[in-house]
Amino acid sequence: MTLSISSHIPSSPSPPSSRTTSDGDQFLSETEKNLDEATAPPPILDLSEGNTRQQDYLENVRSSTSNRHSASRTAQPSVNDDEVQAEPHGQTSRTSKMLTKVTTYCYLILFAISGTLTRIVIEALTYYSGAPVSTPVLWANVGGSFIMGFLSEDQALFSIEVDHEDESVRRTHHTAHKKTIPLYIGLTTGFCGCLTSFSTFERDAFLALANNLPIPLGPYSSLSILSSTGAGQVPNGGFSFMAILAVIITEVCLSLAALKGGAHFALLTSSWLPQIPLTYLRRFIDPLVVFLAPASWVAPICLVALLPRSGGYSFSWDPETWRGPFLFSLVFAPVGCFMRFFLSLKLNRYFAQFPVGTFVSNLGGTMILGMAFSLQHAASGSSGLGGFSQIGCEVLQGIMDGFCGSMTTVSTWVLELSDLRRRHAYSYGLVSIVVPFAMLVIEIGPLRWTQGFASPVCYR
Template sequence: MALDASAEKENELPLTETTAPQPASPTPSSRQQWPNSQPLAEEGPSSSTPAPSKPQLSARATQLYTVSYLIFFAILGTLARLGLQALTTYKGAPVVTGVLWANVAGSLVMGFMIEDKALFREEWDCAGPTPSDAEDAAEHAKKHKATKKTIPLYIGVTTGFCGCCTSFSSFIRDVFLALANALPDPSLPAGTANAARNGGYSFMALLAVLLVTVSLSLSALVFGGHFALAVSPFLPTLPFRFTRRVLDPVAVVLGWGCWLGAVFLAIWPPDRHEGQDTWRGRAVFAIVFAPLGCLARFYVSLLLNARVPAFPLGTFAVNMFGVVVEGMCYDLQHVRGLGAVVPAALTGCQVLQGVMDGFCGSLTTVSTWVAELNGLARRKHAYFYGITSVSVGLGLLVVIMGSLLWTRGFEDPVCG
């Protein structure tokens, strides 16, 4: 059973960033999208005065709900990634690249959401019984997938949670550190350098991190899709009215409220004593910067992904930009006098860690990347896209991080 086979046939990428919400389309389709928008319509003038067009009202509502879901799920996805990294970093861990399992988990959820046919069955014009004819059923499934990409909640889960739970910049950073024999080993005492090794071992370490991450993430994506198809008959369907009238407004409060609360915690922490506020650098600064990276990825992908069908330019651009920022922040954090050694640099070191974990981790994505690799129409396009992304990203870090590592060396950051 091939994952998203219809997307491969139609050269359609199976992810939300490739299809923008279309609330501003002509009136009939807009009415399909927002059939319960009566409260918005009632805000207009009386019947004697021409009412404002529903597409404009629907566009504002859709944008507000989509952004709110992205903010809220970006925070959840970032926290999930940090939590999985903490759980998998321990002495004797068989895998020392902590972001591996976060990438696998986000890819699995992405595959599930792409293939799910139950949760959003009542949305707009996809409601109703499944056609019995094979051709009609395929057309119905295609329409359902296209419709899901315009649902704010679906965009929030896939682009927000899955995209922020996974991190392409952290993945490429670990590939470089494995190549440079600088990947932290939790089994060694703090401050202990890895044992010296020759170039052949370094190349094998690079392949280990690269192949294990890509293969497991792709496998998780496919398994998530198969699991969605298997449990589809048993999954409940989200009621349309409940989603529109309850979940969407609640997402506005939760999304913006959680983000604002994180900003307040970062500015005015409850305890500023040294050694007792390190949680700010591990979580709070990350969730302050995470929504910025998620929103930037979403809009850049909308702008650029559809321009070259065989090469998702938007995802490639944000992944490469995130890798550059990740490398620069890592250098600043590991150079003496800025993020390393000097105790007074604790807050600056934590901010840099927040930028790497929050902004870069949410700006870049592995779940969307592997979904694009799996969904491109031709295998040669997928191989070219995948190899180019890894090669360019690693080359950038060789220049940015390698220039410091192989001249002055990395110092241990004061924030750990």
Template sequence: MEDGKSHTRTHTSQDVGRDVETGKTPHRASASQSEYNIPDSYANVPELEEIAPIPSRDERQLRPTPSLEEDRALEHEYSGNEEARRRASRALGEQPETEKPKPGGVSRLATEIYTISYLILFALLGTLARLGLQALTFYAGAPISFSSVWPNFAGSLVLGFLAEDRMLFRFEWGTPTYELQLLRAKEHNRLDEEAGRSGSERTVVDLAAAKKAHMTTKKTIPLYIGLATGFCGSFTSFSSFIRDIFLALSNDMLVPDADGTSIPRNGGYSFMALLAVVITTISLSLSGFFVGAQLALALEPFTPSLPYAFTRRILDRVAVFLAWGAWIGAILLSILPPDRFSNQGAAETWRGRATFALVFAPLGCLGRFYASLYLNGYFPSFPLGTFAVNIFGTAVLGMAWDLAHASVGGVISCQVLQGIEDGFCGCLTTVSTWVAELSALRIRHAYRYGGISVLTALACMVAIMGGLRWSDGLSPLSCKH
């Protein structure tokens, strides 16, 4: 208005809390006015990136969102600027503003305790959900003859819902900021219509910036971190996906209740089976991610909002005791199961199926979380942390599979190995995060990242499982369930 060229009034940076120096909405608590003291490194966790499955809520527009590479570059620049400010403050003998405790806020230690507790709790729940869904969908005569596909689809769907949802954490830190921006936009439109304004004279409220600010704020909430990283990451399993590719390639993918034999087939059919597993899993997981985002929009009028006071003052504290208590309970059930001393001779199949998996599940989930913190920021176009845990978890699963099928040890050792496969490897590796990264990367980088991930993991599985399969053969499990 001062230069006489435009009469448009825009509500942007001040309303949504953008960092005017970097142009990015900060992740840390002090910058976004959150009560949790979130470390800067949490921004490297893939589920906490600015990944928007649906760029614009207006179906008539296709506004592009920043790619994952651009978002991480901005985050790296912001973190570098913050670290420089902290060093300068310490050199002057001052305490940096970002490290000063906030009145009534949550300390850095308490924030990390809440986050770790939620990760443990939802790792247990995600593992149970994966095992339960596999039991429901993997049966004789199933239309899809491998067990990993439906948990990968369902976990990706839940992550897509959480990424796009704006209702569960609507109150953010006690105030529905995004909803207020929507109401402000409607009010300005009404006033503009009453005043007869049109074109450049109309007041503009930057709803895209408001959406981004809301997404950034909710991703500093430990409960959201537990749901997205803990539950969805543990619900899906990249190592099981690669295992099914190898079993399709080696013609060892047997349906439940099979007699342990398979019909011989040539290499061409085995290659087609390999392609079927790859294409089915990736396409269903990607579609699940976008379907979940569309469901978040469709169900928005019916989605409840979590009360701020309940989440902050009650649920956080309860989650600490519930998570650690459930984990300790799983350990005790594995050591002293009620049917261990049964005289009926019944097989202890339930323990190998569930409790040992629950013992190892939190270790895998926490390993994936911290690997993302320290590794994902190195190469913006190639999420190194997710790649590392997926490859390492696949290798561990291959070794556990070999030991379990090598006729060594008894029932207990077989159950422990299955617990490592379902619990540790299942929670360490993830498909939901992987497909979210594929959807956010630039197309060329997405194909490169996805292709290298699958080929490297499959090469590890062929080297590990193939050595036993094509030399001594795979023996039946002593703890078959």
């Protein structure tokens, strides 16, 4: 795999290289150009520069990157008969592109599963009697945003030697270099994207509006993050309005703060962190991941199909609970991650001031979650495949936590909010919250305010 170095900070033009761009480079260039996890500049500002940003805005980065790639395609020399005979080189390029894609996809599979599992465990650990916040996904979103900020700002782990006196140019080359590494794409798009869940955040906002947020009461061993027992009837709608504002403000503000905190932590530890040797990464880590990723996906599929089943249980640490919805979540997680990955590649290129790919991923995943939640909590006479079917209940929970949780992301979303211009950031953030929430009101609201939520059979 050959690495292509690109810059998102204006600098003096460099002489053209005589190296021919391989298909592997083109795939990584396409990934760098359209994935906001790879395109967005680091979120830290240089306070010594006053009101001047040290990094460029995301709109300018994507615009300059698109122009650079268009110019490189226009400047391609015409193919003559002598070059047509160089078929072995073309075969090598196609092989390089295929290997690069396979490696990147395997990293996404492995980190999608690990990120989803980490999110579910964090939710279970932070749901206890007396918890200061009753939305456990908050801490997963904060953790994923912190790691995203760290990786975006880090200049040590994936650093390369750049012979240039200008520190800003060296920093630009380091940043561009790490964004062409499959491991970096796996950590940002895969792990951070699946550790955070925008759809679960929107679901909690709706449950706050409906006064159905789960309240942890009782011993920790008997609690379940999968229940939906509310606190009771509120005096009037004003209390529900305060509840939904509390959920939105804490989720958004703490995630943005965690993004900045991760970036500051990267600056703090930059002189202590070791460098990951690129040769070691290519020769040992990448082949190992290509082997482990399919195995890590096949394992939960086999466990779901082969493990014996019994009646449902009501607490999170029971083996039956893990073998049902938790394993189904791991089965569906890579599918949701791939959906978000390809939507970002295809759609983020169109509007630099509004990341369409991330918005469509968050909107689509939230709408699917609303559908699954309604089916799971419908009465037995309303839905034969929902909450009153053991397998159906577990599959729907796996879709919500696995597919929807991995298809939607908070870490990329707050990174985009941090790097967009202020006007674009406010409009993008407002639309991203309001539209999916309105879809949940349409999907879940009629069930909640007519029949009410039934208790799913797999959590009784």
